[in-house]
Amino acid sequence: MTTVLARGRGSSAEETADNADRVWGGTRAFALLLVITGGxxxxxxxxxxxxxxxxxxDxxxxxxxSLNPxxxxxxxxxxxxxSVFGFPNPMLGLVTYAVVTGIGAGLLAGARYRRWFWLGLNAGTLFGVGFCTWLQYQSLYNINSLCLWCSLAWVATIVMFCYVTVHNVEHRILPAPAGLRGVLSEFHWVPPVLWTGVIGMLxxxxxxxxWTS
Known part of the structure; x- marks a missing residue:
């Protein structure tokens, strides 16, 4: 899944010099992914x-x-x-997932965002996936129960984080070697599939x- 620069690419030196002034959009597929995962x-x-x-x-x-123990x-x-922050966790999700859905809708409408915006989105999804990982551990090994709706949110956040990172690496918003950019562009589906598979195995x-009784 790739995205499109709002301006044509120049040399590496030129890209570095005016990176702060560039704006990036996204393909329809990437925008839809943000809308779907956010939704x-x-x-x-x-x-x-x-x-x-x-x-x-009550x-x-x-x-x-709640289907079984x-x-x-x-x-x-x-x-x-x-309620780790003093209020129910899903109230945080009501805000953050709505923001991501709005960003995706904006991309579908042709919106373009600056580097600081994409880095902020990447940081937000990184926090989200880190928080979900902590909740996964708590659910499996301390609370000893599983929530299906929570699991949906976990998968959505993982996919969201992976593809926002791929977008930023592909377009040098996040610095990365050319080889890594090529691998991520070609095998962008591998990280979310493996990540979700590991959680399923756990x-x-x-x-x-x-399950076997």
């Missing part, structure tokens, strides 16, 4: 937030995604990790006895 994360955050409010109103409320959104929502092995 998926937004949907997950919205459903979890609604269920959290219902749980606050401590005996059972969310629809392992796949239990209720256990996740009642944990301390579900979930499978963590509750292997439950």
């Amino acid at each position: 998926a994360g937004l949907l997950a955050a919205w459903v979890i937030t609604l269920d959290k409010f219902k749980l606050l109103e 401590p005996d409320f059972t969310p629809g995604c 392992v796949v239990s959104c209720g256990n996740i929502m009642k944990s301390d990790q579900a 979930i499978l092995t963590r509750w292997w006895d439950f």
Whole structure:
């Protein structure tokens, strides 16, 4: 998946000199990916937030995604990790995933963004994927439950982070050797697939006895 520079490319020296003044857009596929992943994360955050409010109103409320002792959104929502910043985590997702969806929609409409904007988006998705990784560990090994909506948000964030990084590396917004740019351009699908596969294997092995019983 590649993106398009709003200006033609010059020499490396010229690119370095005026990089701050350049603006970058994206292909339709990249823009749609941001809209889809942002929308998926937004949907997950919205459903979890609604269920959290219902749980606050009625401590005996059972969310629809609580299917068994392992796949239990209720256990996740009642944990301390579900409000690590002092408010329910999905409320943060309502804001951040909406922003990403808006950026993708802007790209579809022809928007172009400067280097600082793309670096900020990369930093935001890096924070998001780091936070999701921490939540994954907490879910698997401390809370001992799995939330399907949370899992959707995890996958969306991973894909989002990977492709924003690929975009920035391809167009020298993030410095990288030419060989790495070529590999990422050709095999851009490998990091998110492997990453998601590892998480799937961890979930499978963590509750292997439950799944096979």
